[in-house]
Amino acid sequence: MSEQTEARDTTVSAVSELDGKLARLKGWLYNKRSSGKILFMIIRDGTGVIQCVATKNEMGEELFRRLDGLHQESSLIVEGLVHKDHRAPGGYEIQVKECRVVSEAWPDYPITLKEHGPEFLLDQRHLWIRTPTQRAILAVRAEVMRSIREFLDNDGFVEVSAPILTPSACEGTSTLFSTPYFGEKAYLSQSGQLYNEATIMALGKVYCFGPTFRAEKSKTRRHLTEFWMVEPEAAFMTFEELLDLEERMVTFVVRRVIDRCSKELEQVGRDPKDLERIVPPFPRMTYDDAVKLLQENGIDIQWGDDFGSPHETFLASQSDKPVFVTGYPTKVKAFYMEPDPERPEIVLASDLLAPEGYGEIIGGSQRIHDYDLLVQRIKEHNLPMEAYDWYLDLRKFGTVPHSGFGLGIERFVAWMCHLDHLREASPFPRMITRMRP
Amino acid sequence: MSEQTEARDTTVSAVSELDGKLARLKGWLYNKRSSGKILFMIIRDGTGVIQCVATKNEMGEELFRRLDGLHQESSLIVEGLVHKDHRAPGGYEIQVKECRVVSEAWPDYPITLKEHGPEFLLDQRHLWIRTPTQRAILAVRAEVMRSIREFLDNDGFVEVSAPILTPSACEGTSTLFSTPYFGEKAYLSQSGQLYNEATIMALGKVYCFGPTFRAEKSKTRRHLTEFWMVEPEAAFMTFEELLDLEERMVTFVVRRVIDRCSKELEQVGRDPKDLERIVPPFPRMTYDDAVKLLQENGIDIQWGDDFGSPHETFLASQSDKPVFVTGYPTKVKAFYMEPDPERPEIVLASDLLAPEGYGEIIGGSQRIHDYDLLVQRIKEHNLPMEAYDWYLDLRKFGTVPHSGFGLGIERFVAWMCHLDHLREASPFPRMITRMRP
Numbered sequence A, B: 001m002s003e004q005t006e007a008r009d010t011t012v013s014a015v016s017e018l019d020g021k022l023a024r025l026k027g028w029l030y031n032k033r034s035s036g037k038i039l040f041m042i043i044r045d046g047t048g049v050i051q052c053v054a055t056k057n058e059m060g061e062e063l064f065r066r067l068d069g070l071h072q073e074s075s076l077i078v079e080g081l082v083h084k085d086h087r088a089p090g091g092y093e094i095q096v097k098e099c100r101v102v103s104e105a106w107p108d109y110p111i112t113l114k115e116h117g118p119e120f121l122l123d124q125r126h127l128w129i130r131t132p133t134q135r136a137i138l139a140v141r142a143e144v145m146r147s148i149r150e151f152l153d154n155d156g157f158v159e160v161s162a163p164i165l166t167p168s169a170c171e172g173t174s175t176l177f178s179t180p181y182f183g184e185k186a187y188l189s190q191s192g193q194l195y196n197e198a199t200i201m202a203l204g205k206v207y208c209f210g211p212t213f214r215a216e217k218s219k220t221r222r223h224l225t226e227f228w229m230v231e232p233e234a235a236f237m238t239f240e241e242l243l244d245l246e247e248r249m250v251t252f253v254v255r256r257v258i259d260r261c262s263k264e265l266e267q268v269g270r271d272p273k274d275l276e277r278i279v280p281p282f283p284r285m286t287y288d289d290a291v292k293l294l295q296e297n298g299i300d301i302q303w304g305d306d307f308g309s310p311h312e313t314f315l316a317s318q319s320d321k322p323v324f325v326t327g328y329p330t331k332v333k334a335f336y337m338e339p340d341p342e343r344p345e346i347v348l349a350s351d352l353l354a355p356e357g358y359g360e361i362i363g364g365s366q367r368i369h370d371y372d373l374l375v376q377r378i379k380e381h382n383l384p385m386e387a388y389d390w391y392l393d394l395r396k397f398g399t400v401p402h403s404g405f406g407l408g409i410e411r412f413v414a415w416m417c418h419l420d421h422l423r424e425a426s427p428f429p430r431m432i433t434r435m436r437p
Helices: A002-006 A012-018 A061-068 A118-123 A132-154 A193-203 A239-260 A262-268 A272-276 A287-296 A309-316 A371-380 A385-396 A409-417 B002-006 B012-018 B061-068 B118-123 B132-154 B193-203 B239-260 B262-268 B272-276 B287-296 B309-316 B371-380 B385-396 B409-417
Strands: A022-034 A038-044 A049-055 A075-084 A092-103 A178-181 A184-188 A205-213 A226-235 A284-286 A323-326 A343-347 A349-354 A359-367 A402-408 B022-034 B038-044 B049-055 B075-084 B092-103 B178-181 B184-188 B205-213 B226-235 B284-286 B323-326 B343-347 B349-354 B359-367 B402-408
Touching (some): A012 A092, A038 A061, A038 A075, A049 A061, A061 A092, A132 A205, A132 A226, A132 A239, A193 A205, A193 A385, A193 B132, A205 B205, A239 A262, A239 A272, A239 A323, A239 A349, A239 A359, A239 A402, A262 A409, A287 A323, A309 A323, A309 A349, A309 A359, A359 A409, A371 A385, A402 A409, B012 B022, B012 B075, B012 B092, B022 B049, B022 B092, B038 B061, B038 B075, B049 B061, B061 B092, B132 B205, B132 B226, B132 B239, B132 B262, B193 B205, B193 B226, B193 B385, B193 B402, B226 B239, B226 B409, B239 B262, B239 B272, B239 B349, B239 B409, B262 B272, B262 B409, B284 B287, B287 B309, B287 B323, B309 B323, B309 B349, B309 B359, B349 B409, B359 B409, B371 B385, B402 B409
Parallel strands (some): A049 A092, A284 A323, B049 B092, B284 B323
Antiparallel strands (some): A022 A038, A022 A075, A038 A049, A178 A184, A205 A226, A226 A402, A323 A349, A349 A359, A359 A402, B022 B038, B038 B049, B075 B092, B178 B184, B205 B226, B226 B402, B323 B349, B349 B359, B359 B402
């Protein structure tokens, strides 16, 4: 069997490089069918799935019978000849020369090829992620995270991690998780923004990128209690430049997903053509106009109200691109947002609403840089001044106009993959009713 | 003043591209000296510092007096002619043509150019990060994180975030932070490894990269309660391949730091020559030999003891490269580590000890893949079997030999920057006595 010694290690994603050659593949049995003499094994290896054809002739009686009796998820090392076959899923097939069973899976694998309910699948999340669609979503998630960093790094932003354990409940404690902390109480961060506003003064342009936490009792398909967020912030950046940055970043990331995740998009059933449309300029709509449009269409809203999901969904449905809504009422937005110089009743804030009902994927604003105005706002919002002493220092020493935004990763991935629910965009989703496995 | 209209936006790090041309720079006054007619302003912009020279002649009487009276950290927009000057720090200087004061800093900036104590500086961490050495450390930290990802992405690893909120206290609750979680209790993760062991079965090679938490009461220069860790894990990876991966990754990241952070290393006083030595092969030493060596040198240790800081420091001092120590006693290591097939009293585990007293920067091992052995270990360690039901599933369905490691970012950065204490390697360090600002 001298030919096996030449076999080269490969993966399903790279198998085309070994067309006509001997390859070695390590993976798991996903599905199989047998004629009694020929066994078609669908093997997955974490990078994709490929059909491997084993004959009784080549394998010998004993091994063939063993392979034929394997349960789904059994692990294997397969060596064989790669060849193009347009009938095979993925376009390539392996003619098995040798096969080693690494482990035989137990017979009762919980996730079969039939339909399962969502709660059952979430209970089995540690296994569910193996199915091709879930694997594809996780691969898209990794590409989204990677290309966001690539874009920001190339744009001169420096990654500076914001702390998770924070001392004060800046905007009220009702939606915060908390832990005893050596005689004190620490809260799990909802956002790194305030810390970013310190680090831009050291590094100019920064981003933090990590998990954030909301103990909100919202049991909707748009909420997780733990989710990842990237938050870029830059000194001297104006509101106009902020919108431009958001538009460029979203465009870049969507392009990367189209280019690098074509198989994954196919797997999840997302037509790349839907994403090809996501190019600048994104439509911009003022809050004022948005309210009028909603009212004209019989949707209940008054000027001064914040938008909920139905409003966002309607507004985003006006375009097949993401839509900027700008100039929200000051009183519905956070205390740190810079008022519009010509209309102090609105702020230089914008949400970016994804099409197809995915709603807000980005929230951003210019921040107040004036010391006196910030002090006034903290008072108006009845926030504890002493918790903001260090934050106010940033306005005493070298304050500059600055802006930033936050993009929620799971929402973005859900949009890319056209998911019904955020939970599939997280490897191990955390919701009010779930923190297992 | 038609010439100003030609000024191009730049940063200190890119100023050499505009040699002989008009540039516009946005930044903060770091230091200044004046002759009464010429004002030398050291301006920092987040990417570096540069000397800007303003004359009374060019500025006019009023502006010159205002600039001359500015306090440290005042923010400025400077336009002027870039020219090479070997006497200037950084090699370039700007002859100021126009200067706009964006904000005048208050007079009492807490961090002056004199020495301050560490507690004072940590209280002022939001401002301390602006000083050139702290900025340089944060820039090195960003490069370390970036190059780790670059290495792993290029090696076929997929980033899959592990959850922070976890249900069970797998290895005891004494060093865990916890939060009420909708009627239950959630613990903040110390490691994503167990989740990685699930995701490798879906994606082959993965890494998680995020904050981890330890409520340890260790008040040492080597401990933070919140720190970032990267944890790669791969299906089918053997112990030998693991050590090779660690060696390649550390070498790659050190090389990137030397190549991309030369100015930062200079700023922190780290001689790049010390890092040039970090090339394969790294010395390898068995635990057995390490114990003998320690004993021969009069350091108190018995076979079977775990190493502490003094032991690690001594062992690492045997080389100017990182040192692998392999084959630790089974009973001092975690329950999931694969025993050496020839000597079950030791495990296929290794720590990588950095030179110069920085101690363990990586801990890694092959993991137990056999179901029965894992069950036996969970019992031996008196761990709650029901908490591991999903983890045991991974050994029922498609188990394969697999390995992984964890690298602590702040320890690695402290080593790169030759820091005395981990706290400077974190943007906002969290310790037993500190979670502010």
